Amino acid sequence: MNYLSKLHQTLDSGKFAVTAEIGPPKHSSAEGIMHHCDMLKNHVDATNITDCQTAIVRMSSIAAGVHIKKGGIEPIIQMTCRDRNRIAMQSDLMGAYSLGMRNVLCLAGDHQRFGNHPGSKNVYDIDSMQLIYLLRQMRDEKKFFSGEEIKEHQPEFYIGAVANPFADPFEFRVDRLEKKVEAGAQFIQTQCIFDMERFERFMELVRERGIDQRVHILAGVTPLKSWRAAQYIQTGVAGMMVPDSLIERLKNAEDPKKEGVNICVEDIKHIKENIKGVHGVHIMAIAWEEVVPEIVERTGLFPRPV
Amino acid sequence: MIIAQQKPIQEIAEMIAEYKKVAFIGCAGCVTVCLSGGEKETEILATAMRIKRKLEGNPLETVTHTATRQCDPEYVEALEDVIKDVDAVVSLACGVGVQYLAERFDNWIVPALNTNFAGGSREHGVWEENCGMCGNCILDKTGGICPIVRCSKSILNGPCGGSQNGKCEIDKEVDCAWQLIYERMKKMGKLEKLMEIEPPKDWSTSRDGGPRKSVREDVMIG
Structure with a gap:
């Protein structure tokens, strides 16, 4: 088997994978990225590099990916459909491949209303579903999005996508996941799981349809620093669900940060041991990357990469 | 209008x-x-x-x-x-x-x-955008609800992950077009149609950067 990336190899050989997330800086220095690399490189199999998440201008995910690769971690380049048309996307994808990027995660992207340029124009020339299968078309059929032949050196990415079990309509989320797999997605990272019961129901439907046999699902987890953060996510972020009991637990904790890490560790252990069909975790420690090593160590997933 | x-x-x-x-x-x-x-x-x-x-x-x-x-x-x-x-x-x-x-x-x-x-009247004093004037109507595929203009990301294979309780991520007052499409297709017994991957749209009939012209030779004089 010719693996497209190390993450591909890890997942296809049946190992439980650990990915994390690095948000590029709002400036032109890679210093912070390198710092995060040093911190995470023995604790993850790969890291996502966000693509101007929440529509806030940051260093390019591909450029940051190059730094991260130099820093010793395999990057997963995020690409949203918000900012580029199909011409720019293909150009960037080929450039990214030439720079050693091997994993791409396809997303719609947050609406620009949430960012620091709310007056900007969104593109959405193609959507995330279409991006997935066009990436596959480039790789497997050696064709540009237009159908024109790529004569040589076509980019061969390991294709990732996202799924959100906490968005509506619930049942259709499983259909849409299957649609993404049909389109060519090989690994899936889920939205942050706080409502474990709902995630378990989602996975039940996934298993009933055998989707977990066709794609590697990585469960998204996020350690929370405070009950206020939990409450904000519960009420202020579309497509996320936080049970009241979690807010209460953080509220009553003597050391909320420590409790947040405890909860995250418990969740990972639970997912790994009890939820069939999950092949890894994706740890999104937003602006709290330094806590990832502890979480990985306490869940018995250290050292990395496997 | x-x-x-x-x-x-x-x-x-x-x-x-x-x-x-x-x-x-x-x-x-x-x-x-x-x-x-x-x-x-x-x-x-x-x-x-x-x-x-x-x-x-x-x-x-x-x-x-x-x-x-x-x-x-x-x-x-x-x-x-x-x-x-x-x-x-x-x-x-x-x-x-x-x-x-x-x-x-x-x-x-x-x-x-x-x-x-381009839109219509919802109630006296309220008008709503309903058509993106993209020049290539797909309402037959989406149960009569336009994702081009009613989805804030114009997604053709929706809904995105920001759809919750029937509302769009940009505003709790804005209906998620794809929730409406899903419900309508379900009601019409045509959910399986949504499993087809809708290919990228040819935007050349839409906002592709030049003024559009519509010619009907059959009604031209002379």
């Missing part, structure tokens, strides 16, 4: 501040129906401008007229007599009408309205 809204009075006043005699030209088409540029609105705007200018010690003379349609050369032609001796013209038509006047006459033409979208 085209939905338009009147600009703030102050903004319109600034556009004509240097002129003494101004024609206010309404349109009996869409903007009459959406209560922004018909005969009534034209008279009210002209009156408001006269009062404002009088109070400012800079009296304004006005002429008013409402064209059958400002987007039709035949009716624009008929305006010649109305505007021949004015210093400027305020058009209460959509952007199309303003341009038709500017193309035909050497007068200074300014817009009184902001042209918003």
